[in-house]
Amino acid sequence: MAERDLRAVSTATNPDIDAAGFTADSAVSSIAIAAPAAPAGKPEGFSVVGKSTPKVNSFAAVTGAAIFADDVILPRMLHGKLLRSTKPHARLIKVDCSRALELPGVVAVATGADLPVRYGILPSSPDETVLAYDTVRYVGDPIAAVVADDELTAEEALDLIDVTYEPLPSIMTIDAALRDDLPQIHENPRRTNNVHKEVHLEFGDMAAGYAAADRIFEDEYFFEGNTHAPMEEHSVVAALGADSKLTIWASTQTPHYLHRIAAQVLEMPASRIRVIAPPVGGGFGGKTEPFAHELVAAYLACKTGRPVKITLTRQEVFYAHRGRHPVKMRIKTGVKRDGTITACHLQTWLDGGAYGSYGVATTYYTGALSTVTYKIPAYKFDGCRVFTNKPPCGPKRGHGTTQPRFAFECHLDAIADVLGIDAAEYRRRIAVDPHSTTVNGLRITSCGLRECIDAATKRTDYAAKRARRQKGKGIGIAASSYLCGAGLAVYWNEMPHSGAIVKVDRGGGVTVFCGTSECGQGSEHMLAAIVAETLGIDVMDVRVCSGDTDLTPVDLGSYSSRVTFMAGNAARQAAARVRSQIADVAAAKLGIAVDRVGFALRRVFDVDKPENAMNFLEAAQATEAKLGTIAGVGSYAPPPGIAGDFKGSGVGPSPAYSYSACVAEVDVDLETGAVTVEKITLAHDVGRAINPDSVEGQIEGGVYMGLGEALMEEQIFRAGEHKIPNLLDYKTPTILDMPPVESIIIETDDAEGPFGAKEAGQGPLNPVIPAIANAVADAIGARVYSTPVTPEKVLKALDAASGGVLRLRKPAAVPTPREPVAP
Amino acid sequence: MSVAPPKVLLAMRVNGADVECAFSPSKTLLEVVREDLGLTGTKHGCEMGHCGACTVLVDGVPVLSCLELAVEAEAREVTTVEGLARGAEMHPVQAAFAECGAAQCGYCTPGFLMSAAALLDGAEGRTLTQPEIAEALAGNLCRCTGYTKIIEAVALANRRMAEQNRG
Numbered sequence: 004m005a006e007r008d009l010r011a012v013s014t015a016t017n018p019d020i021d022a023a024g025f026t027a028d029s030a031v032s033s034i035a036i037a038a039p040a041a042p043a044g045k046p047e048g049f050s051v052v053g054k055s056t057p058k059v060n061s062f063a064a065v066t067g068a069a070i071f072a073d074d075v076i077l078p079r080m081l082h083g084k085l086l087r088s089t090k091p092h093a094r095l096i097k098v099d100c101s102r103a104l105e106l107p108g109v110v111a112v113a114t115g116a117d118l119p120v121r122y123g124i125l126p127s128s129p130d131e132t133v134l135a136y137d138t139v140r141y142v143g144d145p146i147a148a149v150v151a152d153d154e155l156t157a158e159e160a161l162d163l164i165d166v167t168y169e170p171l172p173s174i175m176t177i178d179a180a181l182r183d184d185l186p187q188i189h190e191n192p193r194r195t196n197n198v199h200k201e202v203h204l205e206f207g208d209m210a211a212g213y214a215a216a217d218r219i220f221e222d223e224y225f226f227e228g229n230t231h232a233p234m235e236e237h238s239v240v241a242a243l244g245a246d247s248k249l250t251i252w253a254s255t256q257t258p259h260y261l262h263r264i265a266a267q268v269l270e271m272p273a274s275r276i277r278v279i280a281p282p283v284g285g286g287f288g289g290k291t292e293p294f295a296h297e298l299v300a301a302y303l304a305c306k307t308g309r310p311v312k313i314t315l316t317r318q319e320v321f322y323a324h325r326g327r328h329p330v331k332m333r334i335k336t337g338v339k340r341d342g343t344i345t346a347c348h349l350q351t352w353l354d355g356g357a358y359g360s361y362g363v364a365t366t367y368y369t370g371a372l373s374t375v376t377y378k379i380p381a382y383k384f385d386g387c388r389v390f391t392n393k394p395p396c397g398p399k400r401g402h403g404t405t406q407p408r409f410a411f412e413c414h415l416d417a418i419a420d421v422l423g424i425d426a427a428e429y430r431r432r433i434a435v436d437p438h439s440t441t442v443n444g445l446r447i448t449s450c451g452l453r454e455c456i457d458a459a460t461k462r463t464d465y466a467a468k469r470a471r472r473q474k475g476k477g478i479g480i481a482a483s484s485y486l487c488g489a490g491l492a493v494y495w496n497e498m499p500h501s502g503a504i505v506k507v508d509r510g511g512g513v514t515v516f517c518g519t520s521e522c523g524q525g526s527e528h529m530l531a532a533i534v535a536e537t538l539g540i541d542v543m544d545v546r547v548c549s550g551d552t553d554l555t556p557v558d559l560g561s562y563s564s565r566v567t568f569m570a571g572n573a574a575r576q577a578a579a580r581v582r583s584q585i586a587d588v589a590a591a592k593l594g595i596a597v598d599r600v601g602f603a604l605r606r607v608f609d610v611d612k613p614e615n616a617m618n619f620l621e622a623a624q625a626t627e628a629k630l631g632t633i634a635g636v637g638s639y640a641p642p643p644g645i646a647g648d649f650k651g652s653g654v655g656p657s658p659a660y661s662y663s664a665c666v667a668e669v670d671v672d673l674e675t676g677a678v679t680v681e682k683i684t685l686a687h688d689v690g691r692a693i694n695p696d697s698v699e700g701q702i703e704g705g706v707y708m709g710l711g712e713a714l715m716e717e718q719i720f721r722a723g724e725h726k727i728p729n730l731l732d733y734k735t736p737t738i739l740d741m742p743p744v745e746s747i748i749i750e751t752d753d754a755e756g757p758f759g760a761k762e763a764g765q766g767p768l769n770p771v772i773p774a775i776a777n778a779v780a781d782a783i784g785a786r787v788y789s790t791p792v793t794p795e796k797v798l799k800a801l802d803a804a805s806g807g808v809l810r811l812r813k814p815a816a817v818p819t820p821r822e823p824v825a826p
Numbered sequence: 827m828s829v830a831p832p833k834v835l836l837a838m839r840v841n842g843a844d845v846e847c848a849f850s851p852s853k854t855l856l857e858v859v860r861e862d863l864g865l866t867g868t869k870h871g872c873e874m875g876h877c878g879a880c881t882v883l884v885d886g887v888p889v890l891s892c893l894e895l896a897v898e899a900e901a902r903e904v905t906t907v908e909g910l911a912r913g914a915e916m917h918p919v920q921a922a923f924a925e926c927g928a929a930q931c932g933y934c935t936p937g938f939l940m941s942a943a944a945l946l947d948g949a950e951g952r953t954l955t956q957p958e959i960a961e962a963l964a965g966n967l968c969r970c971t972g973y974t975k976i977i978e979a980v981a982l983a984n985r986r987m988a989e990q991n992r993g
């Protein structure tokens with residue numbers, strides 16, 4: 004590991020591992036216990052947590068052995084294709100599949116009428132059917148499905164389906180959706196426009212807040228929509244057994260929600276359906292709800308009695324979407340001369356696309372977390388989501404908080420500038436305090452925001468660079484916070500959010516069963532590490548069985564950055580129960596009190612006298628002999644009392660919040676407007692890094708995705724159609740666009756997190772976009788108020804700042820084309 | 827029944843073994859490798875040559891298998907991710923990817939490994955610069971890692987292979 008010096012990492016607080024004297028190959032007799040550093044329930048200190056080791060699932064990943072959904076190949080398997088709407092908005096007059104059915108090789112078809120049950124990932128907006136049956140609402144809306152002996156035949160058959168449309172006016176913008184004179188995309192007699200959801204919330208005394216302000220600032224911003232573009236195109240295989248049980252392998256981040264909705268839509272008992280989530284080839288929020296291809300594959304597998312596979316093309320992935328909402332934002336903030344915020348009013352308008360998806364939650368999220376980063380004593384939020392004839396928007400990494408974070412961090416820079424306060428110092432000054440409650444009733448526990456700001460600015464020599472004022476060179480800062488799991492499930496219930504079972508094999512191997520979905524964030528390794536730490540064994544001694552509704556207890560899924568905190572706590576509890584059984588038996592064997600039994604390095608020992616030890620295998624066998632089969636169950640639900648008491652208070656609460664600060668350094672070409680990000684430094688309060696390499700990986704991935712959103716990614720439309728539904732024209736950063744990233748891990752040891760851990764999957768993305776925008780503003784002395792910050796917008800901002808005469812001017816003289824010179 | 831043209835029988839070398847395979851001549855190398863040879867380690871991300879997930883080596887040169895007709899591989903040496911390891915021993919770049927955390931979801935990984943292996947094997951122990959590594963991998967997209975640990979892993983494999991060469 005010593006040779007890996009390409010990266011720079013630091014930890015603000017020293018993990019206990021060193022204090023406890025553990026190294027990978029230290030003998031049990033050399034353990035020195037530093038009692039004050041020992042975490043609760045771990046008198047022996049850490050032996051796994053805090054160490055960077057290869058992820059337990061990385062070996063399958065690097066050998067091609069990992070089986071993703073599209074790699075599942077079954078005997079007699081049929082291949083399916085979806086016919087998708089070519090109109091953005093139309094009545095479906097006729098869908099006739101008879102010619103398609105006549106094509107040799109075609110086995111079955113399905114249309115909207117076959118699957119009439121309406122559903123939605125949120126019970127509050129059940130506005131989808133698997134296939135459209137009276138209206139199509141965007142180009143790409145699924146209309147019919149064909150299954151055939153092979154993919155080519157299925158595709159050919161799509162051309163033989165006759166569809167008659169009656170076009171309706173299409174609604175492609177937020178402004179059009181707010182009009183009263185256009186048809187409704189979803190019929191709603193209570194409204195005359197295409198508003199899907201409105202939220203109006205007010206906390207504290209707004210009038211008094213503005214009255215107490217020395218200055219009031221008002222700004223408008225726009226965040227362009229963009230998409231996840233996971234490398235894996237969504238895929239599903241469904242098969243009905245002779246026992247009438249249906250199995251669905253799907254690239255899903257939420258196998259439990261797919262299980263529930265498949266039962267509803269197929270009108271089958273959930274007990275007859277098994278959903279398996281193989282490794283997901285990238286999710287980022289894009290695979291968190293049931294999709295048409297999954298449900299229709301299941302239906303056609305039942306109808307034909309043969310396994311059915313449907314894998315989306317890249318173009319279809321752009322249509323499936325459920326990505327970042329375009330959001331218009333207006334912010335009005337009252338501040339004292341020293342920058343103290345006295346009141347803040349945030350208004351958001353979300354372009355939701357054609358269906359509800361998670362949009363009600365997204366709408367709340369554009370307002371809910373504003374108060375978790377900085378102190379805001381009076382806060383008003385008005386959110387409005389509209390339907391448009393575009394692929395439905397949903398959650399993307401940072402779900403609904405990314406857009407207002409961009410706006411608010413740009414807004415803060417503008418305030419700091421006028422008040423003459425340094426942007427970093429300003430954020431430090433107004434940062435929330437640990438163990439406080441926000442004006443909208445959110446409970447903040449551990450909080451390393453100031454430490455993040457300090458670490459990022461110190462590491463970058465921010466103050467000196469900020470002072471240099473060299474046109475074209477810029478440095479910018481932004482900060483943010485994020486959830487460690489949503490406080491509520493997407494459907495109301497009183498059951499745990501996550502469950503785990505830990506079982507010990509007679510050979511000393513340990514298996515953890517948990518319904519998580521591994522989508523690259525490292526959940527398998529996290530579960531293995533937590534169980535290994537609790538039982539004092541090696542991570543490679545732990546087998547993880549995840550994402551299988553028949554075998555694993557429910558975990559709600561890989562969304563809202565919930566898995567480490569929630570599944571981690573469930574696994575920790577399950578493992579702790581196993582540990583307690585083994586400790587009881589080992590204590591008797593070792594002749595010591597049970598609270599002196601330690602577990603580390605595959606040994607069970609007396610923490611006061613480590614040479615008094617037995618190995619883990621002996622201890623496990625002695626326990627099984629005495630107590631019978633060794634297993635423990637664990638579950639986790641967020642504690643009560645973490646939310647306010649008002650309608651809508653369910654969105655925003657989380658058992659903990661992570662904090663990040665990002666410093667971006669940019670170079671802007673004043674002639675072309677091109678922005679080159681030279682370096683990103685990001686400090687993230689992760690509570691405790693269970694595997695520091697994985698945390699860094701999440702930070703680097705968040706920086707990368709933020710960079711794409713800041714500079715190039717945009718989901719845009721022309722004449723009702725997605726303009727660029729492919730990976731060449733939809734620009735994502737390549738390896739050549741990626742700047743050096745310095746990750747700084749801040750540890751605050753969250754009291755409720757598993758071994759102190761919080762999230763790292765989403766939080767680090769949020770400050771990147773405004774940090775880059777603020778750095779560009781620093782470089783050019785003018786601001787771009789929307790994402791992505793393209794060269795064109797940079798030139799326009801420069802033009803506006805210089806009175807509109809210097810930039811975008813016509814060349815003084817157009818050179819005369821020269822005749823080609825003869826060779 | 828199928829609308830596809832009748833199958834052809836082709837001989838090629840795949841991962842060091844002679845194979846015969848019957849497939850429709852309209853199939854891409856990617857489709858034949860995955861569907862007819864069962865080597866599902868090679869992935870698809872766009873079928874248009876944009877993303878690099880389907881990269882395999884043909885006669886040691888990285889090729890986008892989604893753009894190559896399988897019939898073009900006749901009598902040539904095709905290497906997929908399954909053929910990178912020597913027996914139970916992983917290629918140094920595979921070991922480095924695991925060790926550095928260069929694979930997150932792992933879906934783009936086989937493509938990166940093939941591009942990187944061609945670069946590393948071609949370097950014959952010479953130390954590669956970071957721009958050289960980045961240039962060789964610029965046709966492979968990854969949405970998870972931010973590429974940072976991928977570059978780190980390739981550099982690590984390069985150092986180890988150089989040491990082996992010297993040793």
